[in-house]
Each structure stands twice: as structure tokens, then as C-alpha cells.
Amino acid sequence: MRRISHCLPLLVLLLCSIQLVGAQSLVDLNIGFGAVYAKATGTGIEGDYSGANYANFEGVCAIGSTPTCAKTSALSGFMMGFGANLMLWKSFGVGMEATMQPGKPTYASIPAESVSGVATQTAYTFQSRTTFYDFNGIYQPVNTKKATLQLIGGFGGANTKFYDNQSTTGLLGSSSYSSYLSSTNHLNLHAGVGVQIYINDHMYVRPQFDMHYVPNLEQFGSNIVMQGMVWIGYTIGDR
Numbered sequence: 001m002r003r004i005s006h007c008l009p010l011l012v013l014l015l016c017s018i019q020l021v022g023a024q025s026l027v028d029l030n031i032g033f034g035a036v037y038a039k040a041t042g043t044g045i046e047g048d049y050s051g052a053n054y055a056n057f058e059g060v061c062a063i064g065s066t067p068t069c070a071k072t073s074a075l076s077g078f079m080m081g082f083g084a085n086l087m088l089w090k091s092f093g094v095g096m097e098a099t100m101q102p103g104k105p106t107y108a109s110i111p112a113e114s115v116s117g118v119a120t121q122t123a124y125t126f127q128s129r130t131t132f133y134d135f136n137g138i139y140q141p142v143n144t145k146k147a148t149l150q151l152i153g154g155f156g157g158a159n160t161k162f163y164d165n166q167s168t169t170g171l172l173g174s175s176s177y178s179s180y181l182s183s184t185n186h187l188n189l190h191a192g193v194g195v196q197i198y199i200n201d202h203m204y205v206r207p208q209f210d211m212h213y214v215p216n217l218e219q220f221g222s223n224i225v226m227q228g229m230v231w232i233g234y235t236i237g238d239r
Contacts, residue, residue: 028085028196030206030233032099036130038075039221045070045108045126070108075130075220077105079227085138093138095152099229100131104163104178107219127163127178128219132156132212132227134190145198145239150206152192158214158225160184189213194231201239206231 044063061069083097104127136154161183194208212225
């Protein structure tokens with residue numbers, strides 16, 4: 001949420017710019033819900049290393065090579081986001097959007113280990129949370145009263161945070177806690193296509209398909225991340 005909050009001043013700047021453009025300009029404000037996917041690495045991570053080394057992927061192992069080699073997961077799951085577009089002309093505009101995983105999906109589950117019945121390592125779980133933010137140019141080759149076709153392209157950033165989730169059992173019962181470990185930041189090149197369908201003069205629904213190219217996304221098995229979103233929004237201005 002902190003990274004998304006960094007985008008809020010840009011959103012305010014976008015809204016304030018309404019006064020600086022012609023009367024035909026339109027502003028779209030929207031929130032979105034969808035899903036994201038990038039395949040897993042196909043390798044595992046060892047359970048006997050420190051969290052400080054985790055982000056650098058020290059301790060990578062072949063799945064099945066040791067009892068504590070845990071398979072890493074794909075980037076997948078529910079996404080939510082917000083965005084705003086400023087259509088300076090009928091067919092051209094600019095915009096920004098940010099999407100993130102509201103939950104913390106499991107990245108790898110490290111099993112417990114014991115030697116001769118004596119525990120040498122407790123079980124624990126690594127979690128992750130990925131955020132994308134983009135600044136885009138927008139081209140509308142089709143623009144009617146009922147719907148518009150939007151071709152979107154731009155750049156921004158991608159951030160993945162990692163957490164250590166552990167459970168303990170004591171005299172007071174069982175408890176669990178999640179602590180922040182580290183994060184990675186990458187360049188994010190974005191391309192998308194959406195169809196903005198108007199319910200009335202101002203309210204719309206926009207199904208949108210996106211592709212993020214994230215160089216050196218070593219935490220997952222592909223630099224290409226696919227995302228599908230449904231945006232619900234409101235257009236300020238007369239269409």
C-alpha cells in the first residue's frame with residue numbers, strides 16, 4: 001500500500017490538469033479487479049538459510065534434492081487496483097494505473113526437519129505480494145457513444161515483497177505472525193487493450209487484457225506477466 005500511495009500525488013496532478021486543457025477533454029476515474037499470472041521457476045529454495053539471503057536467491061536447489069528443498073510457486077491470484085485517464089483529444093490521452101495483490105499468497109512452504117527425533121528446523125512459510133504501477137499513453141481508434149477501444153502502452157515499475165509466516169504453540173495456545181523480509185524492484189514495460197463500455201453517459205465497465213514485461217524477474221519463471229482486469233469507472237466531462 002505504501003508504494004501505491006506514492007502514486008497519489010500524480011493522480012492529484014492529473015486531476016488538477018483539467019483546468020489547463022480544452023473543454024473537450026475528459027477524465028476517467030476507475031477501480032479494478034482481476035487476476036495475474038507468471039509461471040513458477042521450476043526450482044526450489046532451501047530452508048536452512050537466512051532471510052537476508054532470500055531476496056538474492058542464495059539457497060536455490062533442485063526440487064527433491066534435499067528434504068528441505070521447497071518448490072516455489074507461480075505468480076498468480078487476485079489483483080485489485082485504481083487508475084485515472086486524461087483524454088486530451090478524442091483519440092489520444094495519458095493515464096496511470098496501479099494494481100496489487102491485496103493478500104499474501106504462499107511463495108514456498110519450508111517443511112520441518114528432525115534428526116533422530118530431535119527437531120533441527122521448524123516448518124515455516126514464505127509469502128509474497130506483487131505490485132505493478134504504470135504511466136501510459138492511450139490511443140482510441142474506435143470511439144462511439146456506447147463504447148471505445150483503447151490501446152495502451154507505457155512503463156513503470158514492479159515490486160515484490162516477501163514475508164516470513166510462522167506459527168507457534170505454547171501455554172496460551174497457537175498463534176501465527178508474519179514479518180517482512182525483503183523486497184525487489186524492477187522496470188515494468190506495459191502494453192494493454194481494453195473495451196470501455198458505457199452503461200450511461202458517465203458510468204462504464206472496461207474489460208482489459210495486459211502484458212507486463214519485467215526484466216530479470218528471477219523470483220518467477222518468466223519475465224512476461226499476463227494480467228486480466230475489469231475496471232469500473234466514471235467519466236468526468238461531456239462525451
